[in-house]
Amino acid sequence: MTNNTHDTVSAHEAVYFIFGATGDLARRKLFPALYSLYREGKLGERFAIVGLARRPRTNAQFRDDVYEAIKEFCRYKPSDTESWNAFVEHFTYQSLDINNVEGFRELKVHTEELEAKYSIQGNRLFYLALAPELFGHVSRSLRDGGMLESKGWRHLVIEKPFGYDYASAEKLNQEISEVFREDEVYRIDHYLGKEMVQNIEVIRFANAFFEPLWNKNHIANIQITLAETVGVEDRGAYYNKSGALRDMVQNHLMQMLTMVAMEPPSRLDAEDIRDEKVKVLRSIRKMNSREEVVSNVIRGQYAPGSMKGKELKGYRDEDSVDSASSTETFFAATLYVDNFRWAGVPFYVRTGKRLPVKSTEIVIEFKNVPNNVLFANKQNVLPNLLVIRVNPMEGIYIKLNAKKPGNDMSIQTVATEYCQSCLIGINTPEAYERLIFDAARGDHTYFTRWDELAVAWKLVDPIAAAWKEDSSDLQFYAAGSWGPDKVEQMLAEDGYHWWPVNGQDEDNVIWISNTGK
Numbered sequence: 001m002t003n004n005t006h007d008t009v010s011a012h013e014a015v016y017f018i019f020g021a022t023g024d025l026a027r028r029k030l031f032p033a034l035y036s037l038y039r040e041g042k043l044g045e046r047f048a049i050v051g052l053a054r055r056p057r058t059n060a061q062f063r064d065d066v067y068e069a070i071k072e073f074c075r076y077k078p079s080d081t082e083s084w085n086a087f088v089e090h091f092t093y094q095s096l097d098i099n100n101v102e103g104f105r106e107l108k109v110h111t112e113e114l115e116a117k118y119s120i121q122g123n124r125l126f127y128l129a130l131a132p133e134l135f136g137h138v139s140r141s142l143r144d145g146g147m148l149e150s151k152g153w154r155h156l157v158i159e160k161p162f163g164y165d166y167a168s169a170e171k172l173n174q175e176i177s178e179v180f181r182e183d184e185v186y187r188i189d190h191y192l193g194k195e196m197v198q199n200i201e202v203i204r205f206a207n208a209f210f211e212p213l214w215n216k217n218h219i220a221n222i223q224i225t226l227a228e229t230v231g232v233e234d235r236g237a238y239y240n241k242s243g244a245l246r247d248m249v250q251n252h253l254m255q256m257l258t259m260v261a262m263e264p265p266s267r268l269d270a271e272d273i274r275d276e277k278v279k280v281l282r283s284i285r286k287m288n289s290r291e292e293v294v295s296n297v298i299r300g301q302y303a304p305g306s307m308k309g310k311e312l313k314g315y316r317d318e319d320s321v322d323s324a325s326s327t328e329t330f331f332a333a334t335l336y337v338d339n340f341r342w343a344g345v346p347f348y349v350r351t352g353k354r355l356p357v358k359s360t361e362i363v364i365e366f367k368n369v370p371n372n373v374l375f376a377n378k379q380n381v382l383p384n385l386l387v388i389r390v391n392p393m394e395g396i397y398i399k400l401n402a403k404k405p406g407n408d409m410s411i412q413t414v415a416t417e418y419c420q421s422c423l424i425g426i427n428t429p430e431a432y433e434r435l436i437f438d439a440a441r442g443d444h445t446y447f448t449r450w451d452e453l454a455v456a457w458k459l460v461d462p463i464a465a466a467w468k469e470d471s472s473d474l475q476f477y478a479a480g481s482w483g484p485d486k487v488e489q490m491l492a493e494d495g496y497h498w499w500p501v502n503g504q505d506e507d508n509v510i511w512i513s514n515t516g517k
Helices: 024-039 059-073 081-088 101-118 132-144 166-177 195-205 236-261 270-283 290-296 420-427 431-441 450-469 486-492
Strands: 014-019 047-053 091-095 124-128 154-158 185-187 219-227 297-303 305-307 310-312 330-336 346-352 359-366 385-391 395-403 411-419 475-478 509-512
Touching (some): 014 101, 014 431, 024 059, 024 081, 047 101, 059 081, 091 101, 101 132, 124 132, 124 431, 132 154, 132 166, 154 431, 166 450, 185 450, 195 236, 195 395, 195 420, 236 330, 236 359, 290 297, 290 450, 330 486, 346 486
Parallel strands (some): 124 154, 154 185, 219 346, 297 475, 411 509
Antiparallel strands (some): 219 359, 297 330, 305 310, 330 346, 359 385, 385 395
């Protein structure tokens, strides 16, 4: 899956530029990810990391900031002084005004000094932990300041949100493509770095008894849940412009859906895999009228409620939120992938804030046995489930039906479970570690290609337009609940129900597990 132009050794020989180095993303995710890669030998010793931001900092102050970030957020702690000093000496800082091309020329001089010091052959990775509207501007300044004239590779890593809709995303892409080729751009969706999202391909394609059943003939429905217990916290100003549709659906939910629904790629190559994901997105049934949106989509907003005995305020009471805001904090929809494999199979997706548990799960519900054969007409035989747990617990479990011990023919549910995070524990690699490492190696497999992003925007834009036209369908739900009441009705109309996440319904289930259940 790795781009053949970059072997694993050359990936270790690079200068990493962190734009927005004094920001929250760098502190919580990027510095800890780089330290973990270093501790595991994936960075080697021939690398340099340059922090860039407007704020004035000395190298010593910047390194102190990095230390505090890693001490608080990294799965490895900087306990070994000698090892820590060897790592942090690779960090330098430069105050940079992105509107000043001369600053980029100074950065070029500093970069060449670092490349000479660490014997780096001109490989440069630019991580833009910045607002999207700055992506194009920084790209041009890198070019005009001579930062792209090295003889090695140059990779541009950019964070979501990539645009606000298709038109703005296309404009951003045009600005970036004036400077960087598509194969030099790495659009991060950190959900694609999660262990169990990447494991979906292995579960499907490396197990011969799954793939023959992975279609409309054997699967009744698929449920994807991305639930958060937190509210908008201090992100009210951002979230009021974004909402759940743009913050979670257009990227995270769509990406998980494509991983579940894609056809087997002809080769385990990044472009072949991404080709199949684009085909899925193009096959999702579009909602081009307000009537179709209202029929298939539920939007909600959390109202005051409680969770674990704590009173919680509603979204409209949060800081920086309009008291009459119609921004959705909850999204649920019935989606259909209109291709030969999935025709007629509903994909139920939901995401929201202030829900009862933090959990991301994918439930594959298989068609049940006929109700007039075997024991089904006398007992409540439940359908078989394959559950992929993405977050916070990572693993899979399968629900089967088996005979209870004894003389009667009573049936009980048995769950066979594999918990991946239980085995690795705190040393579970974080998504940003994988994605930074892949970007340095030139592996695009778990990054979003432009055509993929474009199709996703074209799917969600009509929904946003329908909501803008009329907000009367906005429903409220108590903070700490599972969303508006209508969410249960959405599945009940099709004869299904939401399966509880995090094993909340498991009192009568016999577990065969590596978790100690």
